[in-house]
Amino acid sequence: MLYVREFRKPRLVVSACLNLKPVRYNGQDVRDEFVLKLLGYCQVIEVCPEVAIGLGVPRDKIIVYKKDSQYGLSQPSTGLELTDRMHQFAQSFIENLPEVDGFILKSKSPSCGVSNTKVYKDKEGKEFYSKGKGLFAMKVLEEFELLPVEDEGRLKNQELRHHFLVRVFAIADLRESLMSIKKVNELMLFHQRNKYMLMAHSQVKLREMGRLVASAKEENLPQVLTQYRELFLRAISRRPSKGQEVNTILHAFGHLSSKLNRGEREHFLKLVEDYKRGVLQRRTLMEFLKAYAYRFESQYLMEQTFLEPYPESLN
Ligand code: SF4
Incomplete structure (x- = not known):
């Protein structure tokens, strides 16, 4: 007799732009066929940290910077300092989550990037420092060290x-x-x-x-x-x-x-x-x-x- 395994639906937190929500800085979404296919098997909890901290769509670019061994977030065109707002949002989002099984976040993003996010030496984004992670992703990785946290780039x-x-x-x-x-x-x-x-x-x-x-x-x-x-x-x-x-x-x-x-x-x-x-x-x-x-x-x-x-x- 054929044995058919029944799979439980993973509960995943996903960057909203990866689930075709037009929330990116330029108002466009991102189409990643594998992620979209996988989400069809999952319970999805969407998050867009930048919209959640009050940045509109479209919006000017924000950047991650590193100063005195601390990472921060800023919007160079307006001079807005966003570090505290992002930390507070990340903390309250995580505290209110039900038990989840993993995360798929958007690569390269100053908020969601798990890899390949550009990090600068200054708030103005004039001098490149290294590749790193987004501020929201850093908090997720810190709080959920035993859960899988990936971005669509690494999943290729x-x-x-x-x-x-x-x-x-x-x-x-x-x-x-x-x-x-x-x-x-x-x-x-x-x-x-x-x-x-x-x-x-x-x-x-x-x-x-x-x-x-x-x-x-x-x-x-x-x-x-x-x-x-x-x-x-x-x-x-x-x-x-x-x-x-x-x-x-x-x-x-x-x-x-x-x-x-x-x-x-x-x-x-x-x-x-x-x-x-x-x-x-x-x-x-x-x-x-x-x-x-x-x-x-x-x-x-x-x-x-x-x-x-x-x-x-x-x-
Ligand atoms: S990468 Fe994250 S912050 Fe940027 S648009 Fe997508 S969900 Fe929002």
């Missing part, structure tokens, strides 16, 4: 995109699951279907989480769930190396390999080598694993989030 990189998608769909699943888990065995089942995904990220954290789950009892379940959430977020925060991924794929394959004939085994191991050398896509390898899981009716493998961490159409 296939590996960064894959890691971002794995995280936001895993965190959405975690958020909704933790709300409904009332019994120890429900936590065990959640942990079990995420085992290989966690293993790929961190064997150390996986073992730590395994011990925590084993220590869970009905009376300490709420405390265990809080610790589990923190460990889960930490475990998946770092991008796995190819070696870690391959090791996990081989572990998963170990469930089935004794049922395959020698030719099939050697063929799969050759595909793993091809993946290591970068001449085969991860997805192809996963499809082989899934096909074997179906053939031998391995419910355990079919349910592993590692095999299909996010909807295939986002590949």
Whole structure:
């Protein structure tokens, strides 16, 4: 029987201009096809920090500057100093957010940029200092160190995109699951279907989480769930190396390999080598694993989030 994974909807905070709202300084929107496609799978919370602090559309450009090791925001054409206004807005926006699973912000922006924002040495924007981040993004990165925060520019990189998608769909699943888990065995089942995904990220954290789950009892379940959430977020925060991924794929394959004939085994191991050398896509390898899981009716493998961490159409 075909196993169809149901994905929880990630709750993402998104720069409003990336969701086609005409809020940019020049009144135009930004069309990023991947971001728009992804948002179709998500609950979206839009934000435009510059409009929120009272700058109109269109507006004169604002800039980030760095002075005495502090970052600030100003509008050179009017001489407006905007640092405090942006800090206050960012603080109150964050305080009023529901629990979210990640952020996609607009690259290069003096407010939203996660990367490639121009930073100047002076409020007038006369002397370039370096590339950096926008002021709103800085606050988000500081407050949500365990959540994925990316911009549409960085998400054009296939590996960064894959890691971002794995995280936001895993965190959405975690958020909704933790709300409904009332019994120890429900936590065990959640942990079990995420085992290989966690293993790929961190064997150390996986073992730590395994011990925590084993220590869970009905009376300490709420405390265990809080610790589990923190460990889960930490475990998946770092991008796995190819070696870690391959090791996990081989572990998963170990469930089935004794049922395959020698030719099939050697063929799969050759595909793993091809993946290591970068001449085969991860997805192809996963499809082989899934096909074997179906053939031998391995419910355990079919349910592993590692095999299909996010909807295939986002590949
Ligand atoms: S980058 Fe951020 S501040 Fe600028 S228009 Fe987009 S949402 Fe608004």
